Amino acid sequence: MTLLLQQLFHGITLGSIYALVALGLxxxxxxxxxxxxxxxxxxxxxxxxxxxxxxHLGLPWGAGLLAAxxxxxxxxxxxxxxxxxxxxxxxxxxxxxxxxxxxxxxxxAVDVAWGAEFRVxxxxxxxxxxxxxxxxxxxxxxxxxxxxxxMVLLHLFLxxxxxxxxxxxxxxxxxxxxxxxxxxRRVATLTFALSGALAALAxxxxxxxxxxxxxxxxxxxLKAFVIVVVGGMGSVPGAIAGAYLLGVAETLAGSxxxxxxxxLVAFVLLVLVLIARPEGLFRRGR
Amino acid sequence: xxxVLAAALMLGSVPGCGTGPPEDVVTIGYSGPLSGGAALxxxxxxxxxxxxxxxxxxxGGVEVDGRGLPLRxxxxxxxxxxxxxxxxxxxxxxxxxxxxxxxxxAAGILALQGMRERLPAFLLMAYSSDPSVLQGEDPLTLxxxxxxxxxxxxxxxxxxxxxGPRLGLLPTTTVYxxxxxxxxVGAWEARGGEVVGxxxxxxxxxxxxxxxxxxxxADAPDVLLVGGPSQPTALVIRAAREQGFQGGFIIxxxxxxxxxxxxxxxxxxxxAVGVHPMETYPGPGVSGFVRRFxxxxxxxxxxxxxxxxxxxxxxxxxxxxxxxxxxxxxxxxIRERMDEAARTLPDEVMLVRxxxxxxxxxxxxxxxxxxxxxxxxxxxxxxxxxxxxxPGWSAPAEPIGQGTGARAGDRGAAR
Numbered sequence: 001m002t003l004l005l006q007q008l009f010h011g012i013t014l015g016s017i018y019a020l021v022a023l024g025l026x027x028x029x030x031x032x033x034x035x036x037x038x039x040x041x042x043x044x045x046x047x048x049x050x051x052x053x054x055x056h057l058g059l060p061w062g063a064g065l066l067a068a069x070x071x072x073x074x075x076x077x078x079x080x081x082x083x084x085x086x087x088x089x090x091x092x093x094x095x096x097x098x099x100x101x102x103x104x105x106x107x108x109a110v111d112v113a114w115g116a117e118f119r120v121x122x123x124x125x126x127x128x129x130x131x132x133x134x135x136x137x138x139x140x141x142x143x144x145x146x147x148x149x150x151m152v153l154l155h156l157f158l159x160x161x162x163x164x165x166x167x168x169x170x171x172x173x174x175x176x177x178x179x180x181x182x183x184x185r186r187v188a189t190l191t192f193a194l195s196g197a198l199a200a201l202a203x204x205x206x207x208x209x210x211x212x213x214x215x216x217x218x219x220x221x222l223k224a225f226v227i228v229v230v231g232g233m234g235s236v237p238g239a240i241a242g243a244y245l246l247g248v249a250e251t252l253a254g255s256x257x258x259x260x261x262x263x264l265v266a267f268v269l270l271v272l273v274l275i276a277r278p279e280g281l282f283r284r285g286r
Numbered sequence: 287x288x289x290v291l292a293a294a295l296m297l298g299s300v301p302g303c304g305t306g307p308p309e310d311v312v313t314i315g316y317s318g319p320l321s322g323g324a325a326l327x328x329x330x331x332x333x334x335x336x337x338x339x340x341x342x343x344x345x346g347g348v349e350v351d352g353r354g355l356p357l358r359x360x361x362x363x364x365x366x367x368x369x370x371x372x373x374x375x376x377x378x379x380x381x382x383x384x385x386x387x388x389x390x391x392a393a394g395i396l397a398l399q400g401m402r403e404r405l406p407a408f409l410l411m412a413y414s415s416d417p418s419v420l421q422g423e424d425p426l427t428l429x430x431x432x433x434x435x436x437x438x439x440x441x442x443x444x445x446x447x448x449x450g451p452r453l454g455l456l457p458t459t460t461v462y463x464x465x466x467x468x469x470x471v472g473a474w475e476a477r478g479g480e481v482v483g484x485x486x487x488x489x490x491x492x493x494x495x496x497x498x499x500x501x502x503x504a505d506a507p508d509v510l511l512v513g514g515p516s517q518p519t520a521l522v523i524r525a526a527r528e529q530g531f532q533g534g535f536i537i538x539x540x541x542x543x544x545x546x547x548x549x550x551x552x553x554x555x556x557x558a559v560g561v562h563p564m565e566t567y568p569g570p571g572v573s574g575f576v577r578r579f580x581x582x583x584x585x586x587x588x589x590x591x592x593x594x595x596x597x598x599x600x601x602x603x604x605x606x607x608x609x610x611x612x613x614x615x616x617x618x619x620i621r622e623r624m625d626e627a628a629r630t631l632p633d634e635v636m637l638v639r640x641x642x643x644x645x646x647x648x649x650x651x652x653x654x655x656x657x658x659x660x661x662x663x664x665x666x667x668x669x670x671x672x673x674x675x676x677p678g679w680s681a682p683a684e685p686i687g688q689g690t691g692a693r694a695g696d697r698g699a700a701r
Contacts, residue, residue: 003504010497017493116325117588118517120549128528135529137496210493211517215323219491251497254487262498263491 002133007251013140013209015247016147020202021220022227022239023154024195030171030234031191033092034084037099039224040217041106042196046072046203047212048114051121061124065204069197076196077189085188103217110214119212143205150201151240154194158236167191171234226266230273232280241282245269312348312357312614314339314601315378315387315408317371317394320363323490324391327515327593331390331413332361334594337582338601338635348608355614357605360384368393372401379406385614386604388597392416392462399424407617411600412647413593415539416462420646426621427647430600431592432668434462434539435469436653440668441536441559442473444657445509449534449557451479454507456498456522457538458489458514466538470511482507489514489522499525513538516545527554534558543656543663544589555658562654562665564592569652570633595637602635603627 021043028036046068053064083102087095125138158164169177170187178184210216227246231238246266254262273281316335319328339357347354360382364370371394378384386409389395395412398405399422410427412419415434419427446453453474457463464486471481483505487498499522502510512522512535519541526535527550534557537543544563546555562568565576575598579590604620607627611619628640628649641650653668 003500006500007497010494010500014494014497111321111325116329118515120517120520137528206493211521213323219493254497255501263488 003255004252005132005134007255008248009134009136009140011248011251012244013143013247014251015244016144017202017206018220018223018227018247019240019243020147020150020198020205022224022231022243023151023236024198024202025221025224026228026231026234026236026239027167027171027191027198028195029228030236031167032084032088032188034095035092035099035225036084036195037096037221038079038102038106039195039199040221041103041110042072042076042199042217043203043220044110044212044214044217045075045106046200047121047207047210047216048110048119048203049200050204050207051119051212052114054121061121061204061208065201068200068204072196072200073193074196076199077193079196080189080192084192085185088188103221107214107217114212114214116214121207121212123208125208139208143209146201146205150198154198154236163190167194223266226270230269230280232282235280235282238280238282310355312355312608313378313382313384314357314359314411314604315375315382315384316359316361316389317364317374317378317387318361318390318413319366320361322365324366328363328366328390330591331388331593331597332359334597335359335388335601337579337594338598338605341578342602342605348605348614350609350612350614364394366391366394368397372397375401375405375408379408384408385617386411388413388600390414390593390597392419395419395427396422399427409604409617409621411597411604413597413600416465420648423646425645426617428600428604428621428624428643429647429649430596432539432651432653433648434466437539437561437655437668438466438469438473440655440666442470442477442479444559444666445534445536445557446474446477446479450508452482452506452508453479453511453536454482454502454505454509455484455486455511456502457486457511458518458540459486460514462540463489463514463538466513467511470536487522489518492518495522496525496529499531500529502526503529503531508533509536510534511536511538513541516541517549520546520549523554523558524550535560537561542592545591548589552658552661556661557658559655559657561592562656563663564595564637565590567595567637568654568665569637569639571636574634575637599631599635599637599640603631603640606631 021039025036025039028034049068049071050061050064053059053067054061059067079102083098084095087098123139125142128135128137158168166177166182167187167190169180169182170184174184223246227242228239231242246269249269250262250265253265314335316332318331319325336359339359342348343356347356360378362374362377364374371389375387375398378387387398388411389398390413392414395410395414396419398410402424407426410424411430412427413430415431417433417435419429455467455470457467467484467486474481483502485498485502487495503526510526510531510533513519519537523535523546537558537560539561541560542563543560544565575595576590603624607620607624608614610623610627613619625643628643631640639652643649654665655668656663656665
């Protein structure tokens with residue numbers, strides 16, 4: 001029982017990171033219909049920025065997180081302008097090629113800038129709290145708490161501000177939104193900025209727990225795609241639910257089956273959902 | 287690591303298309319990962335070869351028939367994929383005129399051994415500790431590092447005596463990691479111990495090790511076998527200590543203590559056994575070599591790693607064998623003199639003490655390992671402790687196929 005709860009805690013930590021990455025991906029897909037593979041590279045850059053700010057400039061972790069968020073929001077908006085807007089009306093294949101090309105380009109840039117070796121960011125929160133025999137590491141509690149806070153803020157933004165609502169309107173019906181006077185181009189830029197900030201947050205949060213490498217985004221972007229498909233392409237609650245589902249399922253499967261199976265879980269889940277409910281768990285069929 | 291990066295960037299200037307092999311130059315080819323997840327590992331191996339080549343050329347090249355022939359390196363990226371190794375080898379042999387090819391992964395080595403009949407002859411400088419590279423009895427293969435099964439019995443003996451009979455396994459899931467694990471299980475049980483859990487985990491793709499470590503610790507092991515690339519290995523060790531594990535660690539020799547210690551403190555490593563750090567390795571030429579390495583790398587240089595040092599030494603071995611054989615083209619004659627070259631290598635390049643080379647291409651050597659005892663590294667000889675091989679060992683049942691790499695930083699294994 002202790003092991004079960006312990007693993008549940010680990011699964012929730014993992015799910016929190018997955019959720020932040022998947023949210024950025026699903027927002028961009030919802031608004032622009034672009035499967036943004038380069039999102040994985042943004043996540044890696046976010047982690048590296050926090051690492052660099054902390055080791056080279058001695059910035060505290062929280063400040064580094066904030067700075068990385070702002071930087072990557074700007075950078076992602078810039079990417080939208082120079083890379084995605086020119087192909088906005090092109091075929092999905094071309095958009096996908098642009099996204100993939102960006103992924104490799106950005107990974108290469110990280111390699112040149114910071115080297116191929118693994119980097120380690122010392123954990124800013126040492127130690128653990130023990131609750132009934134379960135070890136809750138402080139760093140992980142901070143990860144979960146920050147991720148939840150970010151999700152609540154995102155929800156408030158999308159539902160209760162004019163800008164946020166125009167974003168949702170564009171996601172639901174682009175033409176309708178334009179007819180209502182919403183500048184969908186600006187919304188697209190804004191969505192990218194938001195996804196960049198979420199990627200930076202995810203990367204920065206996870207940085208003290210994992211090893212940084214230029215390719216760290218590749219594995220997580222695959223998982224995030226599974227989550228987005230499982231949750232329903234473009235659905236925000238779907239991405240969150242899918243992320244926690246996957247995080248917990250992976251950890252538990254690793255504990256009770258062989259650990260090698262945990263990598264399989266995401267894709268088994270994907271196949272099952274595609275068979276039973278192809279539109280995703282949280283998206284109404286059209 | 288700007289030095290290594292610079293070396294990698296220089297690859298762009300390797301003469302490639304249609305230039306043909308220059309005359310009166312001995313070409314050493316290299317095919318290994320220079321991009322992707324294992325890039326650093328591959329670049330380090332290549333940088334070791336380059337440093338040796340620069341030293342040999344500075345001293346006048348390889349002396350044959352009274353004149354010195356310069357060496358050159360031609361390097362190609364195979365992204366850790368054995369299929370690419372084959373293509374690269376053909377280019378290196380036919381266009382660059384390479385006499386020897388350095389390959390730093392088992393899958394690529396086995397692929398080239400299988401292609402012997404379809405390629406011009408060349409010396410295969412195999413940088414892999416997987417004993418399967420010896421199984422083909424390829425007459426022109428030289429296995430550069432010590433085989434990993436040399437470490438198994440001594441590591442088992444020390445940890446089982448000190449910590450107790452329950453072993454949990456957490457190695458990386460490459461062919462190499464599983465082979466090591468299987469060998470350790472055999473040795474552990476032969477020694478009367480009990481294997482309480484076997485949880486392979488992919489060290490390259492796993493984001494978070496705490497889950498699998500919690501699972502492994504639930505079996506209450508006295509000793510954990512861990513290892514893959516150094517940095518993920520450090521995270522596994524950190525997770526185990528954070529979750530209250532008090533026992534010892536058997537660390538696969540792919541992971542290096544000096545790199546692990548950049549991430550976890552020495553105190554977390556109490557009771558660990560692993561390979562001896564390269565910078566302080568008890569070989570005759572090490573201290574001088576470390577000084578030369580530091581001068582070449584400058585202040586920004588990274589740690590001196592084993593793949594750098596061992597490929598450096600093997601390149602000197604190759605050059606010496608050519609001089610002894612009096613030829614740079616008769617490969618069988620060169621291979622024949624390697625045994626003598628190994629025994630008579632000058633002290634300044636004898637980093638690891640070589641004692642000879644057996645007909646299958648395995649280099650006999652002094653192998654040193656360390657155990658962390660009361661916060662200090664206690665060195666011990668592996669090759670003289672209860673025999674290098676334990677009786678229960680046999681080759682991994684699973685054949686190593688295309689695309690399954692078996693060494694450090696091994697993303698290629700997943701492909």
